[in-house]
Amino acid sequence: MKSPNVLILILLATVGISAAFAETAQKAPSAAALNRTVSVTLPDSEQVFPPGAGAEIANSQCMICHSAGMVTRQPPLRFGEWKAEINKMRTAYxxxxxxxxxxxxxTYLTAIKGKQ
Ligand code: HEC
Structure with a gap:
């Protein structure tokens, strides 16, 4: 037969575990806290491409999936590299x-962001 000391230890452990669970349950956020409204300000991004011959193509074709800044913040490219980049957008994406x-x-992208 088990000694009374072991039974007391098991009893104390059970009480301790129950108390820990009760504490965790109290810390869970209430439904009201989870449903609260928050307001965030997104960073500014360039709205359109800079003016120039061909800008209207960029504005209508290149902002379907991402911002103008995604294009204008890239390192400068040569004409042929811009062509390859545009064709990558067409074929890969x-x-x-x-x-x-x-x-x-x-030609337009080389004018606004080209290199020799
Ligand atoms: C069908 C969707 C789509 C369109 C339309 C699109 N792109 Fe993209 N573009 C992407 C995706 C996807 C990426 C990669 C984003 C990333 O890596 O986080 C990307 C990235 C880029 C990059 C960054 C370099 C790179 O190769 O990842 C450049 C430059 C770029 N696009 C140029 C253009 C230009 C110029 C046009 C207009 C012809 C254009 N994109 C139109 C989908 C598109």
Whole structure:
């Protein structure tokens, strides 16, 4: 037969565990706290591409999926690299820009963000 000391230890442990659970339950946030309204201010982003020949193509085709800043904050590229970048958007990501607009857009992007 187990000694009374062991039984007392088991009893104390059970009481201790129950008390710990009760404390955890008290700390859980209430439904009202979870449903509260918060307000956040998102960082500013460039709204449109800078003016220039071809800007309207960029504004209509290049902001379907991301901001203008995603393009203008990249390192400068050569004309051919811009063409490759536009074609990557078309083939890898499914950008619907017509093939006949790629040259004009690459010329525009080289003008605003080109390198020699
Ligand atoms: C169909 C959606 C879509 C369209 C439309 C689109 N892009 Fe993107 N673009 C992406 C995705 C996805 C990424 C990668 C985002 C990331 O890595 O977080 C990206 C990233 C970029 C980058 C960053 C460098 C890189 O290769 O990841 C550049 C530059 C860029 N796009 C240029 C353009 C230009 C110019 C146009 C207009 C012709 C355009 N994008 C239109 C989807 C698109």
């Amino acid at each position: 499914g950008a619907p820009i017509p093939a006949e607009q790629v040259e004009e857009l690459a």
